[in-house]
Amino acid sequence: MSQKNRDGKRTARERMIEERQRQARREERRKRLLTVGAVVGVLVVAGVVGVVVQNIRSTPDGPVATPPGAVGEERTVIPVGPEGAPATLTVYEDFRCPACANFEGTFAETVNALQDEGLLRVEYHLASFIDRNVPGNGSKRAANAAACAQEAGHFREYHDVLYANQPAETDDAFGDNEHLIELAGQVDGLVTDEFRECVTGGRYAEWVTASQEEFDKSGYNSTPTVLLDGEQLGLGGLTPESLEERVREKAGA
Incomplete structure (x- = not known):
């Protein structure tokens, strides 16, 4: 074999070796790129998961806890009495309000009897604005305790007990949860x-705030405000007898 042929074969072998080496290097680079891509993909997914988790953690708490049976557009109204009653009495009250205690002391017996007879439904809107005007938390905590009583199925009885034991307006006795219990x-x-637990933990505190906000939007600015089938009653000349007469007229009784 001539020297030229030997050189040609050697050159061909060298080219083959070099090509294989280049292929090996390309394969190595491809593997490295795949590995890097996989790592980046994992990091991206982890980042997305992290964002989702953070968003979940940042999501505001769920809906405001509402006492069972509460009605109204914002579910801030406590109804007492049959749903199909022929007359509805709407009452805006604050448990620290002396005039509210006077109203309840005068009318509670008649109102309760009309409820029991199936003639009247009362819808209570619990305000707590006196806490804003007189230092303390009694209005809010009494309203929360009343909502807890609603949860337990004893709203009317506890409502009446609170008004029968109302302290002076400037005395924040209702701000003491143990006293409410x-x-x-x-x-x-x-x-x-x-x-x-419901009372001491303030289970319905946010609901009480929402109820006051609804009162602020109602257009009324004092308590008690009382309406019979949507018509505001003047309490100055109203008596238990005249209220009963009006309810019975509506019922046709």
């Missing part, structure tokens, strides 16, 4: 561990 002892079956 003590008063609940006057209602058979109301004081349970669940009720105590």
Whole structure:
């Protein structure tokens, strides 16, 4: 074999070796790129998951806890009495309001009797604005405790007990949860561990705030404000007898 042929074969072998080396290097680069791509993909997914988790953690708390049976557009109204009653009494009250206690002391017996007879439904709107005008938390905490009583099925009884034991307007006795629980002892079956936890934990505190906001938007600026089938009643000349007469007229009784 001539030297030229040997050189040609050697050159061909060298070219083959070099080509294989280049292919090996390309394959190595491809593997590295795939590895890097996979790592980046994992990091991207992890980042997305992190954002989703953060968004979940940043999501505001769920809906405001609402007492069972509450009605109205914002579910801030506590109804007492049959849903199909021929007359509805709407009452805006604040548990620290002396005039509200006077109204309840005068009309509660008649109102309760008309409810029991199936002639009247009362829709209570619990305000707490006195806490803004007189230092304390009694309006809000009493309203929360009343919502807890609604949860336990004893709203009417506890509502009446609170007004029967209302302190002076400047006395924030209702701001003491233990005092509210003590008063609940006057209602058979109301004081349970669940009720105590509801009162002391302020389970319906946000609902009480929402109820006051609804009162602020109502256009009324004092309590008690009382309406019979949407017509505001002048309380100056109203008596239990005249209220009963008007309710019975509406019922045709």
